[in-house]
Amino acid sequence: MIDSDEIARLYDRHARELLAFIYAFVRSRETAEDLLHDCFVRLIRFSSERAIDDSNMRALLYKIARNISIDHQRRERRRGLHIAQSPAEPSRPDDVADRIEMDEAEREIVRILESADTIARSVYLMRRESGMTYAEIARCLSISERTAKRKMRTMLAVLAKGLGKAGFSLFFFFPLACLLFRFVVF
């Protein structure tokens, strides 16, 4: 069983990236912190039940984090409490127009990710937020490296296409919105 010193070491090394990864899933800071806590507790419990390969600890932590996040989302959906929260929470640019654009783009990404399968979504977020190699992602998700690459490629293409359509509408409506904004303010 992992002792508390080892947990402290693992926490210091992986807590940030794990929190970002979980946040990308649940998009609530408070929930993400709770789930990160649960993630480490589950690791302790898991280590008490079976032997853990120390070299594989990161993959195991991501696996647990992903499972916890998906479970949480399912629970929320069942309870009908799944409300899309502001995806722009981490960054708060001062410029109002920038913030509007960021919100729109991020909201579109979230929408596309939610419509994708959980494997593709996990591959994308692990790659994007944690910069994990495909080999590591494959180990985390118990899939082949080739599948991880294929999922990533497909996810990226879908996102680019989806955002391209959204960008097209933004191209027309965003300047109009800015003009209206200035007209109303001044």
Added chain:
Amino acid sequence: MKRHPSFDKIAALAAETAPPRLRGRLEEHVRFCKRCADEYARMVSLLEPRYAGRIIPPSSLRDRVLSSARAYSSGIIEAGRRSRPSSQRFGKRSIAAAAAIVITIGTGILIWRMSIPSPPSLIITALYGKARIDTAVATPGKAAGAGSHIVIDAGSLAELSYGTDYVVRLAGGTEATIETLRFNGRTKRIQIVYRLHGGAFYSRAGKSANVSYKIETPLAAFRSYGTEFLIVSSDDRVALIMADGRLSATAHASGKTVSAPGGKKIIIGKDVLISDAGENDLALADRIAAAETGINILADDLDNSGRTGSVKAKRTPDDFSGDAARNGDEVDTPDTLQHDRNRSKIMEESRDARHEMQRVRRGGRRR
């Protein structure tokens, strides 16, 4: 690469999943093609971390995790929430499971007990004269179940019923035992085994009665299901008159089994004889079926006795007294004698005709 690469190929390049050879060509194309370079840049931007580095866990979270880790070692905390020890959880679950099992089994037993019908019994629905069931005086409404021994006094009549479609009538001087009376849950049928020690036993069962029965007499056993018949049993012979339906009879002495449909008569004595039931025989069955007074029916009353017309009309219980009744006023009327003569003549003619036919056939074969 002269043509623009597909969207997926640019995505493969951005995601670093393109094979090395394709990757070189794509990179070369993107270097000189502005359109594809923009697309590539857009895709690469989608891979830039958005939250990593921006969201920093609070220091309190580290303390919370470590305190939970220490607490978990002592078996108190699980997944951020105070939890009960697993043994306690298991105990409550076990109790709940055990309670559910007990309730289920109890309900099942209750339903099963409720579904079991009470042991069936025959009810005395009419009684003319005197009868006894197991030495107790029978009265209308009294029940006779399995093992009941029924004795009908001479010149009396008792009617026993099960439901509305099964009636048994026992004439005066009859002694019978209900050996078996049970409900078969599989076939949903009442099974009755009678032992007719002597006397007259009339039975009428409709199909809806769903009763199958067996009547054991000293000389033969009868089996039937849904039919109407009269059995008259004496020491030296037993006679069956089939009014309706079909019934099989097995002679104990010879082991021979015969089956008789409605309108036939079986007499089992030294031999087993089957013949058409005479008018008097059928009238006898009708009479016991409709009697509203005590009657005696003897084997000698049947047509096979050669003394037709011996059925006595409208006798009251007072008219009979044991053997005196059997040897009493059995009067052959001129009408019945004439009827018998005609019948004998017809039978003789029929026999002669049959012999003549056989003779002609044999002669034909010789030729």
